[in-house]
Amino acid sequence: MELLRIDKLSFSIAGKSLFTALSMSIEQDASLALIASNGAGKSTLLEHIAQNINTELGVIKTTPGLKIAYLKQNETLNDDSTVWEYARAALDEIDNLEKNIRELEKDLECPEKLIEYAKLRTRFEDLDAYKAENNLKKELEAFGFFEKDYYKTLKTLSGGEKARLKLVKVLASPADLYLFDEATNHLDIEMRQYLKKRLQKLNAAFLLVSHDRDLLGVVGAVLELNEGKLDRYKGNYNSYLKQKNQKTQSKIKQNLLNRKQAKKLKAQEQKLREIATTKVQAQRRRLQRDLDRLEPIQNEKNQKPILLKASRSKYLVLKIKNYSKSYGQKQILDNISFSLYQGDKIAFVGLNASGKSSLFKMIAGLIESDNPKRETYWAKESKLLYIDQKNRGLEAKIPIINQLTNYVTKQRAEMLLSLVKIPFENWQKNPQILSGGEKMRLAIAIIIASEANLLILDEPTNDLDLEMITLLEKALKDSNISIIFASHDAEFINNIATQVCSIKDAKILSYQAALKGYYKKQLISREAFIEPELVAKEPSTQELIENYELELIQIDDDLLDPLRFSERELVRIKERYFEILNELSLLYNNEQAQQLARYILKNKSIELYADKLGADGQITSNLPITIHIIIKDKLGHLILKQDENACLLKWARDILLDLIIDLSFLYLDLNILQFYSKENITTKFVKNSANWWVISRRKYEKIEGFIK
Secondary structure (H helix, E strand, O other): OEEEEEEEEEEEEOOEEEEEEEEEEEEOOOEEEEEOOOOOOHHHHHHHHHHOOOOOOOEEEEOOOOOEEEEOOOOOOOOOOEHHHHHHHHHHHHHHHHHHHHHHHOOOOOHHHHHHHHHHHHHHHHOOHHHHHHHHHHHHHHOOOOHHHOOOEHHHOOHHHHHHHHHHHHHHOOOOEEEEEOOOOOOOHHHHHHHHHHHHOOOOEEEEEOOOOOHHHHOOEEEEEEOOEEEEEEOOHHHHHHHHHHHHHHHHHHHHHHHHHHHHHHHHHHHHHOOOOHHHHHHHHHHHHHHHHOOOOOOOOOOOOOOOOOOOOOOEEEEEEEEEEEEOOEEEEEEEEEEEEOOOEEEEEOOOOOOHHHHHHHHOOOOOOOOOOOEEEEOOOOOEEEEOOOOOOOOOOOOHHHHHHOOOOHHHHHHHHHHOOOOHHHOOOOHHHOOHHHHHHHHHHHHHHHOOOEEEEEOOOOOOOHHHHHHHHHHHHOOOOEEEEEOOOHHHHHHHOOEEEEEEOOEEEEEOOHHHHHHHOOEOOOOOOOOOOOOOOOOOHHHHHHHHHHHHHHHHHHHOOHHHOOHHHHHHHHHHHHHHHHHHHHHHHHHOOOOOOOEEEEEOOEEEEEOOOOOOOOEEEOOOEEEEEEEEOOEEEEEEEEOOOOOOOHHHHHHHHHHHHHHHHHHOOOOEEEEEOOOOOOOOOEEOOOOEEEEEHHHHHHHHOOOO
16 A cells, blocks of 8 residues: 655755656555765655645655654654653643543444444554553663652753664554664664664554665665756665665666767768758758767776775784773773774774773873873874864864875865765865764765774774765775774674774673674673783794794684684684795795605605604695695694796696605604695595595505405
8 A cells, every 4th residue: 555655746855956856656565765965855755745745746645544653853842841741742642542442432332433443443553552551661661761860850961862763663652654864863773773673573664764774784675866857776786886876876877889880970970961852851960869879988997996005014903902081980991902904993992981082082182191101102103183072183274175185185185075975066175064964974985095004993983874874884894004993884894994992890801702702791701912022033934934823823713713803803713824925935945954755655756755743743745835734633734835937747746746645644643634735636535515625544545445
């Protein structure tokens, strides 16, 4: 059943056209998202629907008796009301129903009254009215309001608390259609997860305006408002992105066809110009009309994303120790310490006012630690950029373009301002004139221009539209700089963070498997951050080998439980694994000395030599290849590294592998030998999975006939 239909709605404000013959419909139980860039008219469209505003051009038709619950961004509240009075008003319809039912119960002998009574009772049951007040209390608690808060007046609440209270009232109001305008504003990550589950169970239609991509995963269709028109895409936000990409690719192909057709028509039209007959000129005019009908040719060249440069700092970038902070009697941070390394991207999540912003300000040097013994270590080439929530790292009295020319040339500054869509007429003005979203867009330009190798970002996605969030995400994700950031945006955290932490009881907690671990409260048992020595002597080659081998063993142990890690962490761990194997190969090659071999194995012209056996054993061959076996708990991991400029035929490599297998099971007390190779090999090894080749002692002994 159709709840609402808009037919050819047009609307302009201050000379700007927001809708042009816009049409849409909302069906019963529909779950819709409305997306667009900031200022495109999303809130205005919701306002028209909520108030059933018809214009001279267009009409909004609704089903009789349609009840709409509307979360408005800038609703004015009665400051003298209490929290409970304001929220309890959501149940007015239920109260009126109950009152009318009680009145009708006094006299049910009249058939008309009996029919009306039955209707009211059905409606009362449908609204689950007996549980309505208890459900309201649960809703209040989910968004941070407890019984002790019920009698607070609204004028004592913060802006964030008022926004959450408005959301509670809308969710508790019985309605056929819910309109949510930026429902996640001022919600922490756990509240956002609650809202996501609440929308999935909502027994009514809803239209959602949000920049939270995780929340947009619950919708069944996405409406994109672009240049006054609505395009509808079936499926959630991820499905929308795929369809949008396919549409873009189709347009690019069509543009290429248009170019070819236009070139052909122009050549024909030019030839016909030279023939003055009436018939030919009529044909020329038809060609010109065909040219005019072709879509404007767009520039289909894909602009490469502007990425941040990799960090020049090595290893340890930042270390803090004994950071403490109290406000009155409340301890926010209690002697916390941690270290940050090149490429680390640490997300701080959790409740508002838990101490995240205070920690960031102390690192940036804007406020002091209460503990005078606090220590801060910076790497020699560290370059910090701090983007706070309020001012976004902008200097109030410096013109917008000059905020960038502190770092880059004027030409590049202008290009970056265009990239983040700051209007040209504002470039010479101070940043006070910018909206919250524009300030953060300018901050993105500064992040790119500054080439900082350490970023501190406090709620960077607040006020940004989806396009700018994606731009920021790409710039951060593909860089090797170190980042500490606070966010409640689950999708942003999952795509950026290499580690997730929270602050609880004035201490830092670190979680396994990123956000999944945070939701399940799976803490990392060891210290959240390793505390290295700030000044260390240059390790010897043998110490480096030992350290790499220990790290390799630790990674092997970690990978036994892959569910501990997010997808991004797993990729990073595996990359590190192969980096270590490569480094070890080089170190082993450098350490090897020319000594008379104690063990010699031969097959055809291939020879294998070993000085001594064990974890430190040196294995060489007459082939141009470096050989090493790492042994742990009777499991041998074989590493082969071929010399760069040497050619090794497959049959020679396979014979060498069989000789190594013989060496491993004849002279080493191994149960299993494993080898990683993307190439196909024809030896005693058996391919296990994902390019891993394995042979067990039992399998070897069967092949050689030692056992049956």
